[in-house]
Amino acid sequence: MxxxxxxxxxxxxxxxxxxxxxxxxxxxxxxxxxxxxxxxxxxxxxxQSADAFDLLIGAKGSAVDLVLGAVYLRPEPLPLLPFGTLENVKAHGGLRWAAPLAFGDRWRNFPLAGTSSELVTLGGKRPLASGRMFLNSDEAVVGAGVPLKEGDSFVPSHGSVAEAALDENGGRAHAHEFRVVGRMPATGTPWDRAIVVPIESLWSMHGNGAGEGRCSVVVAKPVTVADAYKLRAAMNALETQAVFSGEVLTRxxxxxxxxxxxxxxxxxxxxxxxxxxxxxxxxxxxxxxxxxxxxxxxxxxxxxxxxxxxxxxxxxxxxxxxxxxxxxxxxxxxxxxxxxxxxxxxxxxxxxxxxxxxxxxxxxxxxxxxxxxxxxxxxxxxxxxxxxxx
Amino acid sequence: MDNDLHLRNIRYSVQDGSGVRRVLDIPELDLPGGALVGIYGDSGSGKTSLLNLLCGLVLPDPCQGCEIRWGEDELTVMPEGRRDAWRGRHVGMIFQDFQLFPHLSAMENVLLPATFRHFSIPEDLRDRARDLLRRLGIRRTEASTGVFSRGEQQRVAMARAVLFRPSVLLADEPTASLDRSNAQLVTDELVDLARSEGCTLLVVTHEQVMHGRMDRRFRLERGRLLSGLDDALKVK
Known part of the structure; x- marks a missing residue:
């Protein structure tokens, strides 16, 4: 049939x-x-986005906010770390590298992150896609997805990307002008949208002295797993917390x-x-x-x-x-x-x-x-x- | 092959709103194979039920000695599956309203019964379908029958009915929904087909022209078979 x-x-x-x-x-x-x-x-x-962020040290508060802010550049209100935290971390030993991190400003919808060259190159392991590392406070390195070329200049605006969305006037511009000197390789992470500047420039842009020398996060790359656990134990103190980003992600x-x-x-x-x-x-x-x-x-x-x-x-x-x-x-x-x-x-x-x-x-x-x-x-x-x- | 029809003690009842109603009561009927027979009668006299019984679509009320026999084939003792197969092999059916599948072409309609038994339709059957349609004047063999005239549709239905060279051709008011000229055409073609294919033809019809072409004819009245214009028919 x-x-x-x-x-x-x-x-x-x-x-x-x-x-x-x-x-x-x-x-x-x-x-x-x-x-x-x-x-x-x-x-x-x-x-995958959290690969480069083994251990994060932040002020006491939400561990989830710390990871979302540092790894995914979410506009979380991260409190500042006490003075000298970065130095304390570095002094602890057992580290490949450690870098400070601070946020707050933006260019268009691209967040500005103030840090040091260690985080940009992951302690020298990840070269730039083009150009060179920033050397002084008016230079910037951009993520692969930022529509700025090397040699371009830009003036960042006050406030985070989220705050800018609420501001009908598009926010107030800083007086500080940056010049793009390098571009990071594409990573497929939120950092492709980041504009990275020396943390000192962020301090000088907000030169009221209140936050100078302080950062919101210290990103640390311990040498061994044992070093990582030791550092985490040491930094989980009265005013600071240390978290493995992987652990928070698992939660x-x-x-x-x-x-x-x-x-x-x-x-x-x-x-x-x-x-x-x-x-x-x-x-x-x-x-x-x-x-x-x-x-x-x-x-x-x-x-x-x-x-x-x-x-x-x-x-x-x-x-x-x-x-x-x-x-x-x-x-x-x-x-x-x-x-x-x-x-x-x-x-x-x-x-x-x-x-x-x-x-x-x-x-x-x-x-x-x-x-x-x-x-x-x-x-x-x-x-x-x-x-x-x- | 002997294809005489023998009916014995046939009673057929249906359940309707007023209870069980006797539709047919035929004590005895014999017809020779190859005869062309016309049946007429009032509405509700049991004509269509008789055709359904003769092709094994329904069975008579169970009783001692009841018999519907075509040659050697006794329908009342066949299980339903065998009756289906027997009907597909031996009976061609033609209906008042053609009963074609309007979304299939003329060729597909004619060949549809072949798909009940073949997965791939043999080429000789395709040739026969094409020849039958041509012989019946259907030129647009690949067109959907939904666009055909009523006369053309009935001729496609006739081609479908004789595809397997059935020994019995049952037609239920085949010309009732056609105009005069188409009715005449279909009558001629039906009789020619039955003669040339050597089928026994039983036609339920009220058309005098059709009856005029039949060898024998009889009347049904309230389920009882009465001799019609031709007393040579052996009816009790």
Whole structure:
């Protein structure tokens, strides 16, 4: 037997309904893979961004704010460290390098970070992509995503990027002018959007003396794991805290995972509801085709021919819907990642894993199994019953 | 092959709003194979039910000695699956409202019954479908039948009915929804087809022209078969 000729006619007759149903299934089925792919790409992008920031020392307060501010350049209100913290850290020993970090100003939507050359070159391990390191207080090195060329000059404005968004006048400009002398290599991290200047220039720009010599964060690169733990223990004191960025991220990922699980549950519920709706539509499709089925029986079609036809009709829509959902999920996750990348600078790579493919195939498999119900409903009726219903 | 029809003790009832209603009651009927037979009767007299019984779509009420036999094939004892297969092989059906699939082409409609038993339709069947359509005057074999005139649609349905060279051709009011000239054309072609293919033709019709072309004719009245214009038909 070959039910495809009959199915071709039925598809030509009601392709709009079949397509609409497949699209509903695709949309419902896209949420789950999109959530999974996003969670994975955010996790990996965030972890990658924190690679250079082994140990962060900040003033007592939220460890999460410290990591978000230093690693992801989020405009968190980080309090200043006490005088001499950087020197204390350096004096502790067991360090490859340590660098101060301070924030607060911006050029357009690009945050200014005041630090030393150690953080820019990761202690000499990461050369600049072009140009040279800043040598005096009116020179700057820019991230790969900053639209300034070497030789360009710019005047930063007061306030963080977030504060500027609230300021209708676009903020007040500093009197201090910087010249770009170098460009950092692309890292796929928020630091690609950063303009890095000597920390001394930030102090002089805000030359009221209050913050001079102080920074918000000290970024430290210990030599060994043991050194790292020793330094962390030493710096976790009355006024300061030392955190491993990886440890804080693990806590954040825990929360992310819980959100992911909840969203996955909701998405799976939506997909199950859509599959159930498609199944009900399958029964309606059978009910609407009683006349056609009676005719097929009159022309000599067997119960099996009707069952296979209905099964293919219903399971085909479900299968196509579920696979389209996987593709749509990938497109949605890619679009969301691109948006997040634009907003944060964190490079997110969306990839389809076997987990999503298997989940989509499992949903399609459930749909194909469920399609046996309308198929059975169609073929259990005798020709006489069909004729009476037609 | 002997293709005589023998009916014995046939009663057929249906359940409707007022309870069980006897639709047909035929104690005995014999027809020789290859006969062209016209059936007429008032609405509700059981004509369509008789055709459904004759092709095994429905079974008579169970009773001692009931029999619907075409040659050696006894339908009342066949399981439904075998009756389906028998019907597909031996019976061609033509309906008042054509019952084509309007989104399939004329060729696809004619070949549809072939898909019940073949995955890939043999070339000789395709040739036969093409020849039948040509013989019945259908030129647009690849066009959807939804755009055909009613006369053309009925001729496509006739080609579909005789594709497998059935020994029995059952037609239920085949000309009732056609205009006079198309009805005449379809009548001529149906009779010619039945003669040339050697089928037994049973036609439910009220058309005098059609009855005039039949070998035998009889009337159904409230489920009982009465001799019609031709007393040679053996009816009790």
């Amino acid at each position: 070959n039910p495809f000729l009959f199915l071709r006619g039925e598809f030509r007759r009601s392709w709009g309904g079949a397509l609409a149903l497949a699209l509903v299934l695709a949309f419902a089925g896209s949420l789950s893979p999109a959530v999974s792919m996003m969670e994975r790409s955010i996790r990996s992008g965030m972890a 954040l990922f825990g929360t992310l995972e819980q959100m992911h699980d909840v969203m996955l549950l909701l998405a799976s519920g939506a997909q199950a509801a859509a599959l159930a709706a498609a199944l009900v539509s399958g029964f309606f499709a059978v009910a609407m085709r009683v006349r056609a089925m009676a005719l097929l029986r009159a022309l000599g079609a067997s119960h099996g021919f009707l069952a296979v036809s209905v099964w293919l009709m219903v399971s085909g829509v479900m299968f196509v819907g579920c696979l389209l959902g996987l593709g749509l999920g990938y497109v949605m996750a890619s679009a969301a990642s691109a948006w997040i990348q634009t907003e944060t600078g964190v490079a997110l790579t969306v990839s389809l894993s076997m987990k999503e493919v298997l989940a989509a195939l499992a949903a399609a498999g459930c749909g194909c199994l469920a399609a046996f119900l309308p198929a059975w409903f169609a073929c259990r009726r005798t020709a006489g019953e069909l004729l009476r219903s037609a």
